[in-house]
Amino acid sequence: xSAARSAVAxxxxxIEFDHHSPEFRDHCPEVIAELHASxxxxxxxxxxxxxxxxYGYSAVYDAVQNWELFSxxxxxxxPKGVPPTASPDPLIPIDVDGPLVQDFRRxxxxxxxxxxxxxxxxxIREIVTELIDNFIETGHADLCQDLFxxxxxxxxxxxxxxxxDRWPEWIEWFHAIVHDRTEFPEKAEAAIVNIHANVMKxxxxxxxxPSNDLFSEILQARINGKPFxxxxxxxxxxxxxxxxxxxxxxLMGNVAxxxxxxLELRQRLIDDPxxxxxxxxxxxxxxxxxxxxxxxxxxxxxxxxxxxxxxDRAILMFPAAGLDPSxxxxxxxxxxxxxxxxxxxxxxxxxRCLGSHDARLIFEVSVGExxxxxxxYRVSGEVLRFKDAGDVYGLCSLPVTFTPGPRSxxxxxx
Amino acid sequence: MKVWVDPTKCRGHALCVGNAPEAFExxxxxxxxxxxxxxxxxxxxxxxxxAARECPERAIIVELEDGPGGSPS
Numbered sequence: 001x002s003a004a005r006s007a008v009a010x011x012x013x014x015i016e017f018d019h020h021s022p023e024f025r026d027h028c029p030e031v032i033a034e035l036h037a038s039x040x041x042x043x044x045x046x047x048x049x050x051x052x053x054x055y056g057y058s059a060v061y062d063a064v065q066n067w068e069l070f071s072x073x074x075x076x077x078x079p080k081g082v083p084p085t086a087s088p089d090p091l092i093p094i095d096v097d098g099p100l101v102q103d104f105r106r107x108x109x110x111x112x113x114x115x116x117x118x119x120x121x122x123x124i125r126e127i128v129t130e131l132i133d134n135f136i137e138t139g140h141a142d143l144c145q146d147l148f149x150x151x152x153x154x155x156x157x158x159x160x161x162x163x164x165d166r167w168p169e170w171i172e173w174f175h176a177i178v179h180d181r182t183e184f185p186e187k188a189e190a191a192i193v194n195i196h197a198n199v200m201k202x203x204x205x206x207x208x209x210p211s212n213d214l215f216s217e218i219l220q221a222r223i224n225g226k227p228f229x230x231x232x233x234x235x236x237x238x239x240x241x242x243x244x245x246x247x248x249x250x251l252m253g254n255v256a257x258x259x260x261x262x263l264e265l266r267q268r269l270i271d272d273p274x275x276x277x278x279x280x281x282x283x284x285x286x287x288x289x290x291x292x293x294x295x296x297x298x299x300x301x302x303x304x305x306x307x308x309x310x311x312d313r314a315i316l317m318f319p320a321a322g323l324d325p326s327x328x329x330x331x332x333x334x335x336x337x338x339x340x341x342x343x344x345x346x347x348x349x350x351x352r353c354l355g356s357h358d359a360r361l362i363f364e365v366s367v368g369e370x371x372x373x374x375x376x377y378r379v380s381g382e383v384l385r386f387k388d389a390g391d392v393y394g395l396c397s398l399p400v401t402f403t404p405g406p407r408s409x410x411x412x413x414x
Numbered sequence: 415m416k417v418w419v420d421p422t423k424c425r426g427h428a429l430c431v432g433n434a435p436e437a438f439e440x441x442x443x444x445x446x447x448x449x450x451x452x453x454x455x456x457x458x459x460x461x462x463x464x465a466a467r468e469c470p471e472r473a474i475i476v477e478l479e480d481g482p483g484g485s486p487s
Binding site: 102105106109110113114115116277281340341342343344346348349350352356357 | 425426427428429431432440442443444445467468469470471
């Protein structure tokens with residue numbers, strides 16, 4: 001046994017837990033609170049062939065810094081995920097280990113940096129304005145379907161230089177991969193085939209005809225002197241798309257729903273929009289949707305008192321770490337005045353979310369504009385969550401009504 | 415007071431740069447933050463202590479004159 005946090009491994013801490021279950025979807029905060037109340041920062045569930053759920057703040061922190069014990073690698077021989085992902089090829093670089101991660105990230109650092117994201121703020125604002133204009137005169141909308149879902153989807157397609165009007169198709173495919181993969185694997189597999197074919201089309205269109213979009217830049221990039229293979233290009237594009245399309249929409253929906261219950265905080269944010277950056281960090285801690293980040297254990301080792309075995313699968317529950325009562329006072333309460341807020345909503349370590357700078361801007365602009373232009377919105381119908389919330393805990397439908405307002409720009413000609 | 419961002423720990427969250435742009439700057443193509451030249455003498459210690467408290471990677475090290483302070487865990 002190697003050096004470990006605990007000298008002895010007691011009996012395995014087993015938990016009744018399934019992050020793909022309806023119970024997790026419908027009672028996520030309570031389920032997480034119960035895990036923390038067990039006093040053990042990780043637990044073993046027998047669902048899906050058995051896996052570790054890692055949810056305690058320090059355990060998640062330690063696991064993510066130790067990639068040699070908790071590998072991110074995914075291959076057909078050693079598939080990653082709980083249950084294993086339907087995609088045969090790795091997403092890049094989230095399914096990669098070691099120095100190669102930074103080599104792959106370097107290709108898009110200029111685009112995805114704080115400066116790159118800031119340069120897109122005017123465009124983000126334009127898209128938000130246009131999407132809100134589409135419904136502001138009617139007095140009702142589905143905030144998820146009419147704003148939070150299309151906004152990041154359109155943005156990432158624009159950045160890549162792909163056909164923005166096809167966002168509904170891409171959304172359908174990625175939602176199938178993320179939300180249907182456990183219950184309807186055949187839907188996820190069909191989506192993978194469609195995505196594969198369409199990414200290949202974009203590759204072919206640029207070979208010999210590079211443009212000044214991000215995807216052309218990726219096509220021309222070299223990793224250790226070599227261009228990307230087609231499989232790597234597909235894995236890379238897939239990650240940019242899924243990262244852009246599902247998680248930020250999930251956060252915005254969760255928060256818009258929360259602000260239907262906490263009208264006092266809503267009023268505070270309306271009265272003083274300068275509070276938005278603080279509020280954004282607290283919402284990231286409290287409402288982060290990004291649960292499904294997986295690792296595979298590489299060797300037998302005792303970790304936080306639990307005996308791990310080589311080949312064990314684990315889910316690193318970053319949002320659960322933000323709800324750990326040993327780190328955050330009254331973690332289930334939203335309190336934008338917290339003096340310290342070291343959440344892990346974007347992950348930590350070598351795989352820190354590359355889209356985090358865009359995500360913060362998208363969130364602040366979009367929720368800020370909702371509060372400014374439809375300040376009295378109220379949920380007016382059935383709120384729907386994706387059936388499987390295990391990977392991304394988000395809403396698919398949030399119907400609201402509000403006092404109709406004027407468009408900001410002239411209606412587009414039809 | 416001595417302040418630095420540990421390049422082996424910084425993962426480019428950029429919270430320090432967002433909260434105190436006068437004290438930190440970001441190197442886009444290296445995906446990491448550094449302390450601005452001379453900022454130790456122009457910014458208050460609390461600016462750095464606060465940045466160290468908020469850094470999710472615990473990458474910001476602050477050494478006050480009376481011994482190491484730094485990134486509280």
